[in-house]
Amino acid sequence: MLLISAAPAAAQDTGLNGMSRDQWLPTTVASDAPLPDDATLDTDDCRYDAELPSAFDADALRTSETAAVITVERPGPGGEGMDTCGTVAADGVDLPERLSLGSYVLYDVDSGEVLAAKDPYGLYRPASVIKILLVMIALDDLDMDELVPVTAEMANVDGSKVGVGPDGKYTARQLLQGLVMNSGNDAALALAGALGGTDTTVDRMQELANSLGAVATTVTTVNGLDTPDVQTTAYDLAQIYRAAFQREDVRTLLSTETATFPGYGEYPEFQIASDNGMLYDYPGALGGKTGFTDNARHTFAAAAQRDGRTLGVVMLNSTIAAGRLWSQAESVLDAGFDATSDTSVGTLTGGSTGEDAGPDAASAASAAPTESSLSSSTTPLVIAGLGVVTVLLAGAWRLSRRRS
Template sequence: MTSIRRRPVQRAAGLVTAALVALAPLATAGPAAAVEPNPDIPLTEPPPVAVLPSTTSSSYFDTPRDITGCPYRTAPPAPVDESEVPLPGRTSPTPPPVPDSPPGGDTLAGCEIVAPDHFEVPRDVTASSWLISDLDTGEIVAAKDPHGRYRPASTIKTLLASVVLDALDRDQIIEVTDADLEGAEGSLVGIGPGGKYTVGRLLSGLLMSSGNDAAVVLAHQLGGIEQTIAAMNAHAAEIGARSTYVATVNGLDGPGMMSTAYDMSLIFRDAMTRPAFAETVATESTGFPGYPAGEGAEPPDPAAASEYTGPTMRGDGVVVNPGFVLGNDNQLLYNYPGALGGKTGFTDDARHTFIGAAERNGRRLAVVLLDGTRVPSPPWQQAAALLDAGFAAAGADPVGFLDSGQQESSDDGTTHLASGPLGAAGQPDAAVVDKSVLGRYAPWLAVGAAGLVVLVGAVLTLRSRN
C-alpha cells in the first residue's frame, strides 16, 4: 500500500515576469473578431498590463497566493474590481454550504499538497489549487487545495457546452440577430448579426476561442441568460459539483461566481463523455462563418484558406465580414504529445485558470489549475508538468476519487463518466447519456424572446480577455 504524504504549502519567491507566449502560428488564420487583429497581440492572451484596472498592479497577477490555513474554504479571494457588485435591487448569493465531509475522500480535506510518496511535484507550478485525475476511472492522482473555492473564469464554458449539447441539436442552424448578441463583451470570436451558424460552429467558437459572443447566443437559444445560468447550476449539482456557483454563462466575474479544482474536474470529466465536446476541444483549427450569411461569408477550409483580408463588399452593396480560420487557443494541443484538449481562462478576479488532458500508453489524465499565474511559466506549461508527473506516478494508489453523486441511481455509477469517446469502456449507453436539459428543466427553459439591443458598429472589437 503506497503511503500518502502531505507537503506544506510554500510561497514562491524571486519570480520574474515571463514574456507572453504567442499562439501557435496559423498562417492563414483570420481574427477571432471581424477585423484583422494586431499581429503583435496574441489572440488568446489576457490584455496587456497597461489596460488592467489602475488599482491593480501587475504583481497581483504574477505572485502566487499564500493559502496557509485554507482561507478560501468558503468563498474565493476578494475581487480586485467592481465586476462582482450586485445589480441594483439584488444581493450577492449565499455561498454553497461546505460539505460535512470532503467529497472524494478524507485525504482531500486540507489545502496542502497531497500525493503518493514517489509523486514528484513540479517546482514551478504556482496555481493556488490544482488536481490531477484519471478521466476513465475517476482516480485522483494528486491535488493541492482541491476544495478551495476560486473563480473558474472561462473554464466554466465546459459546463455550458454540456448543457448545450444535452439540449440542442448540433446541426441546428441559428440565424443571429442583434438581440441574440445582447450581453456579449470581453473575449469575442467574431459572431455578427445576419450570420448563420450551426450549434456545432458556435461550440467551436465557445471552446476553441473562448468566445463570449458564442456563449450568449447559445444561452438565448436555451431561453435566456438567467435560464441558462439556472440550468448550468442544476447540472453542476446533479453531477456532484456542489461547491460550484455559476453567475455568468461565459465565465466573466459576477456575484458569487466560484468553483473548485475538484468540481471543475467533475465538470470536465462529464463533458468529455460527449463525443462532440471531446472532438471540439481536440481540434486545432476549423473554418468559421462570417456575416451576414451569403456569398463571401462561407467558412474556409483551414487547409486551403487564403489570407484573411478583412471586410469586403458584395455586388449587392452589402458589406461582408468574411469567414476565417479559427485556431484553438489551447497551447497544450500544439506542444504536448497525446494532448486531448481542454480549456483556457482568465479574468482579473480569477487570474489564470486552465484545464488540460492528455493520453499516454492508454491512460487518460486531466489536470485543472485555478487562481494561477504566468510566472515562471504559462498555465499550459504548468499543466504539462503536472501531467508528466501524473503519468510518471502510474501504479501508485490514488489519493481520492471523483464522486459524481450518481451511484445511487445506477448499478455502475461510473458507467457514464468513464466512457468518453477515447475511454476503454466504449461509448456511453444511450439511456445514460440522454439527459436533455429541456426535459429536465422544461418549466424554465422554454424559449422566450430576448430583449432587443442595438449592437454598435458592424465590426466587433478585438477580444481583450478570457
C-alpha cells in the same frame, strides 16, 4: 470583463484588493529567475475555505445583498487524504516545484482517483472553464446543423468573442467551435438563446453541475463573466470535466485545432484556431478549455492520454509567472503519467458521468452527436489533411499569441 491574456505591462491601475494589475497578474518570468512573491497562491492557512480571493474590481465584489457563500464541510467528499488546503500528492507522484497555481486537482478520468491536489475545496471564480456545462447541454439538445439566430446584443457582448454578426448564418456546431476554441462569449449567448434563453440555460447548467457531484459551485452566467455570486472549487470542476472527457462528442470538439468560421455581411469567412496551446505540442492531448478574468485570474482544464491511461487536470486562481497554464498543466500531467506507484490521495465521487449526464439523460444520450456525427471538416484527422496551409496558419497564430 473577460480577457484572453494578461493585461498590458503599461497598465498600473490598482484594484479593490490594493494590488496593482502587474502584481495581481504577473507575466511570465525567465525560467532561471525566481517567481514573484504572491501571497494569493499560499493556501496552507485555508484562507479560501469560506471566502473567495479578494476581487480585483467591482465585477465580483460581494455585498450583504448577494447570496451566501457555499462552503465545503470537512471531511470533504474526496476522502481523508484531500482534507488539506496545501499541496498533497500520492506516493510516487513527483510534482514540479516551479508552479504558480492557486488550486488544482490532478485526476484519473476513468477511475476517478485523485493523484495530486492543492486546496481542492477552496472557493474560487471559474471564468470560461465553466462553459463546459453549456457545451454538454448544447450537444445533448441541439441539432448540430441547426441555424441559430444571432442578435446585435449577442454580438456586442463584453470580453472575448469569436466574431459573430447579427446577420450571419451559424450552425450550432460552428458556434460550439467558436465557444471552445476562441472562448466566444458571443457564441455562448447565441447558444443560450437557442436553448431557451440565458436564465433557463443558467438554471440547466446549475442542475447539470449538481448532478455531476459539484457541491460548492454556483453558476450565474452562460459564459463565465464575473458576478458577485459565482463560485466553484477545483474538486467540483474535476467532477464536471471528468464527465465531459468521457464523452466522445466533447473530446472531438475540444481537440479541434483549427476550423473555418462563417463571416457576415461584407465580411468573409475566416480561420479560427484553439487558444489551448497544449493541443500543438503535447503528445496525447485530448483538449481542454482556457479561462481568464481580472478577478478569476487564469483558469484551465485539460486531459491527455498516455499508455492507455487518461489523466485530467483543472487549475484555478493561477498566474502565468511560471509559464502559460497549458505549459504548467503539461508538467503536472507528466508527473501523473510518470508516477511510480498506483496510490491516490482521494477520489472523485461523481454523479452521472459521460453520455448519461444532464437533464433528460436517457433521451439526450441517444440523441447526442457522436464523434462521427460532428462535421468531418472539423475533426483533427481531417484538419491534418488540410496540409501545409493549416500548419502555417496554426504556427502563425501560436507566434502571435506568444508575442501578445
